Amino acid sequence: MPNQPKRYRPATELVFVDSFSDDPNAVNDPYHASSVPIYQTATFKQTSASGSGQYDYSRSGNPTRSAVEIHLAKIMNAERAFVVSSGMSALDVITRLVGAGEEIVAGDDLYGGTNRLLTYLSTYMNVKTHNVDTTSVSAVEAKLDPFKTKLVLLETPTNPKIKIADIKSIAEMVKAKCPNALVVVDNTMMSPYLQKTLDLGAHIEYHSGTKYLSGHHDLMAGVIGVCSQEIADRIYHVINATGCGLSPFDSWLLFRGVKTLAVRIEKQQTNAMLVANFLEANGFKVHFPGLASHPQYELHKTLSSGPGAVLSFETGDIAASERIVETTKLWAISVSFGCVNSLISMPCRMSHASIPAEIRLQRDLKEDLIRLCVGIEDPTDLIEDLSNALVFAGYSIKN
Numbered sequence: 048m049p050n051q052p053k054r055y056r057p058a059t060e061l062v063f064v065d066s067f068s069d070d071p072n073a074v075n076d077p078y079h080a081s082s083v084p085i086y087q088t089a090t091f092k093q094t095s096a097s098g099s100g101q102y103d104y105s106r107s108g109n110p111t112r113s114a115v116e117i118h119l120a121k122i123m124n125a126e127r128a129f130v131v132s133s134g135m136s137a138l139d140v141i142t143r144l145v146g147a148g149e150e151i152v153a154g155d156d157l158y159g160g161t162n163r164l165l166t167y168l169s170t171y172m173n174v175k176t177h178n179v180d181t182t183s184v185s186a187v188e189a190k191l192d193p194f195k196t197k198l199v200l201l202e203t204p205t206n207p208k209i210k211i212a213d214i215k216s217i218a219e220m221v222k223a224k225c226p227n228a229l230v231v232v233d234n235t236m237m238s239p240y241l242q243k244t245l246d247l248g249a250h251i252e253y254h255s256g257t258k259y260l261s262g263h264h265d266l267m268a269g270v271i272g273v274c275s276q277e278i279a280d281r282i283y284h285v286i287n288a289t290g291c292g293l294s295p296f297d298s299w300l301l302f303r304g305v306k307t308l309a310v311r312i313e314k315q316q317t318n319a320m321l322v323a324n325f326l327e328a329n330g331f332k333v334h335f336p337g338l339a340s341h342p343q344y345e346l347h348k349t350l351s352s353g354p355g356a357v358l359s360f361e362t363g364d365i366a367a368s369e370r371i372v373e374t375t376k377l378w379a380i381s382v383s384f385g386c387v388n389s390l391i392s393m394p395c396r397m398s399h400a401s402i403p404a405e406i407r408l409q410r411d412l413k414e415d416l417i418r419l420c421v422g423i424e425d426p427t428d429l430i431e432d433l434s435n436a437l438v439f440a441g442y443s444i445k446n
């Protein structure tokens with residue numbers, strides 16, 4: 048790899064902060080802190096001009112960042128993990144592995160910001176994206192070009208229509224038909240607690256760490272996990288070259304959030320199941336992979352150990368959807384998901400407003416769609432609040 052800093056470290060040499068470890072790569076903490084300290088420093092002193100400490104400059108590496116990266120690599124079953132300044136920054140780093148004239152195959156239901164970055168790449172960088180229905184392995188296969196395709200980008204479940212892609216079959220097919228392409232999965236909706244995409248055959252998994260991994264909507268972060276040292280080297284090179292590594296304080300906050308990931312998700316998805324059942328029992332078309340009515344209900348169970356806690360539903364009436372969203376009290380009107388607080392939104396007005404209306408129409412992204420991101424509150428309160436809003440919008444509701 049050209050232009051590596053002299054302190055570039057492969058995964059085997061990653062350092063971590065643990066004063067009781069006899070591992071030579073552990074950072075010595077003389078105070079035996081039981082929470083990883085925040086190394087709020089840009090630079091690290093050297094013993095001589097050429098003497099190498101474990102770190103020299105926080106853009107290239109920082110002990111607090113390393114600590115969370117090592118932990119995340121373990122829970123993703125990744126060869127190595129990296130943390131960067133946002134989910135979009137994670138995707139930006141990954142797409143820099145694609146050159147001008149090369150191509151990406153991606154879904155036709157994608158987070159609005161992802162669609163915006165892919166559109167930017169095609170407009171300014173001559174990197175074309177084919178958007179296909181990733182619920183169909185053959186639709187993905189049809190757009191592969193063994194010479195041009197460099198990334199196959201899957202979101203599963205998709206945001207906001209909650210469609211499921213068969214990661215395992217797609218990864219096997221891509222490896223056979225297009226060995227130069229990398230299979231990349233945006234695993235934000237599931238988190239590594241529910242879905243381990245690298246075990247399913249993906250080369251790269253990434254996250255908006257702003258969501259479940261941190262869990263409290265108090266930071267922006269992106270996470271990238273990779274399956275091999277070779278990909279790790281390329282990703283690290285881009286992160287150091289572009290300077291998007293996560294700050295020490297946000298690395299610390301992210302690490303703190305990850306510690307409660309399992310308990311938060313268990314509670315959130317139990318609540319989400321109750322909310323999804325309530326809406327379906329009241330006649331709404333609900334998109335949630337925990338419901339037997341979901342078209343990929345069986346497939347999702349083979350990929351993930353739970354349905355997660357994001358669902359969307361249709362009312363068929365934009366004005367009614369607006370009334371519902373604007374009437375709930377416990378469900379805050381907000382973008383994002385994965386937080387301990389429950390949120391309600393209209394994707395076409397909010398998270399997906401950057402996708403031009405005609406493209407939303409082409410992709411059958413319904414303007415009346417309401418997305419619910421279920422938190423850890425008492426589910427009786429959540430359902431009562433939603434029920435009141437539905438009644439206010441003119442629906443007759445049985446609880």
Ligand SMILES: Cc1ncc(COP(=O)(O)O)c(C=O)c1O
Pocket residue numbers: 133134135136158160161202206233235236254255256257258267268269
């Ligand atoms: C599925 C998905 N991926 C990526 C992102 C981007 O993450 P961030 O907001 O942390 O940049 C978002 C939301 O923003 C998202 O919903």
Ligand SMILES: N[C@@H](CCSC[C@H](N)C(=O)O)C(=O)O
Pocket residue numbers: 158160206381382383384397398399401
């Ligand atoms: N104004 C922001 C909207 C962020 S949406 C965040 C999140 N991914 C979601 O799906 O709610 C933008 O245009 O990026």
